[in-house]
Amino acid sequence: MRQCVSDTVKALRQLASEKGLKLEAKMPLDLPDHVFGDGSRLRQVMTNLIGNAIKFTDSGSVSLQVEPEMQTSEECVLLFSVTDTGVGVPAEQQALIFEPFRQADGSATRKHGGTGLGLAICARLVDLMGGRIWMESIPGSGSTFYFTAHFKRQTALESMQRVVAPAPRPVAPTHETSLRILVAEDNKVNQKLALRLLQKMGNKVTIANNGLEALHILAEQAFDLVLLDVQMPELGGLEAVAILREKEAQSGAFRQPIIAMTACAMSGDRERCLEGGMDGYVTKPVSADVLIEEIRQVLPGWRGPVSAPAPAPMPAATEPVNQWVH
Numbered sequence: 001m002r003q004c005v006s007d008t009v010k011a012l013r014q015l016a017s018e019k020g021l022k023l024e025a026k027m028p029l030d031l032p033d034h035v036f037g038d039g040s041r042l043r044q045v046m047t048n049l050i051g052n053a054i055k056f057t058d059s060g061s062v063s064l065q066v067e068p069e070m071q072t073s074e075e076c077v078l079l080f081s082v083t084d085t086g087v088g089v090p091a092e093q094q095a096l097i098f099e100p101f102r103q104a105d106g107s108a109t110r111k112h113g114g115t116g117l118g119l120a121i122c123a124r125l126v127d128l129m130g131g132r133i134w135m136e137s138i139p140g141s142g143s144t145f146y147f148t149a150h151f152k153r154q155t156a157l158e159s160m161q162r163v164v165a166p167a168p169r170p171v172a173p174t175h176e177t178s179l180r181i182l183v184a185e186d187n188k189v190n191q192k193l194a195l196r197l198l199q200k201m202g203n204k205v206t207i208a209n210n211g212l213e214a215l216h217i218l219a220e221q222a223f224d225l226v227l228l229d230v231q232m233p234e235l236g237g238l239e240a241v242a243i244l245r246e247k248e249a250q251s252g253a254f255r256q257p258i259i260a261m262t263a264c265a266m267s268g269d270r271e272r273c274l275e276g277g278m279d280g281y282v283t284k285p286v287s288a289d290v291l292i293e294e295i296r297q298v299l300p301g302w303r304g305p306v307s308a309p310a311p312a313p314m315p316a317a318t319e320p321v322n323q324w325v326h
């Protein structure tokens with residue numbers, strides 16, 4: 001929701017600044033992050049109202065505010081308001097303004113152009129979104145256009161449960177020396193370093209760029225071990241492990257061994273990871289010795305890395321890949 005609102009405002013900022021107007025978006029902290037809805041329709045209505053506000057305002061500001069009017073864990077009604085410091089709409093015109101081919105008055109039509117259809121279309125779209133549209137205006141000092149829209153809510157957990165369908169899980173960790181390891185890590189340099197380290201130990205390595213990607217991959221493939229970075233975009237390690245453990249509890253599936261990788265080696269961090277559902281914990285930069293020891297703890301049947309290291313592919317010479325970053 002925040003993204004949708006701020007993208008809309010960003011797209012109109014140039015138009016506002018050409019007229020010397022301030023354009024801003026206000027969103028309170030309790031605005032839901034994710035809702036089910038038609039983003040393009042919503043953007044169309046916001047764009048139309050803000051565009052109008054800019055058109056009919058010669059000085060001052062235009063602001064878009066979004067706030068929850070009602071919200072439960074399943075649904076919400078959001079109230080959008082676009083306020084300007086423009087010419088305003090005469091009282092006798094206010095009732096007609098959402099009807100097709102009407103504008104505030106004939107002179108405004110000529111001065112400002114437009115088809116007079118914009119607000120009628122907005123009213124239709126708002127109706128389709130289960131909301132209402134109305135306006136308040138003091139001629140000469142500005143207008144506020146309001147609309148509400150009804151959305152179903154989606155929690156992060158629910159959205160993950162949708163993508164992480166029940167999938168065949170490994171029956172038990174392999175006792176072979178070569179492990180199938182999924183590394184979820186957002187940093188490209190760290191990815192290469194982890195790949196090199198783990199391949200040298202003779203393992204088969206798959207890389208995921210964030211927690212969400214890791215969950216998608218885990219839903220389809222079996223791994224002996226997951227190395228999960230804690231700090232990742234889209235979905236962090238602790239969020240991903242919470243979702244995964246919840247799924248395992250529901251389906252009674254085998255518990256996926258997971259080792260957290262974190263850059264913040266602060267006291268209490270290890271406990272936070274273990275309490276969060278991780279089985280082990282290493283800090284970056286990850287050294288081979290520490291990692292091997294941690295894998296032994298997490299996979300008691302593992303006999304250690306193969307004695308003859310597999311040749312690791314060398315990283316591209318142009319990139320310095322010898323420094324772990326967080």
Ligand code: MN
Nearest residue numbers: 229231232326
């Ligand atoms: Mn990271």
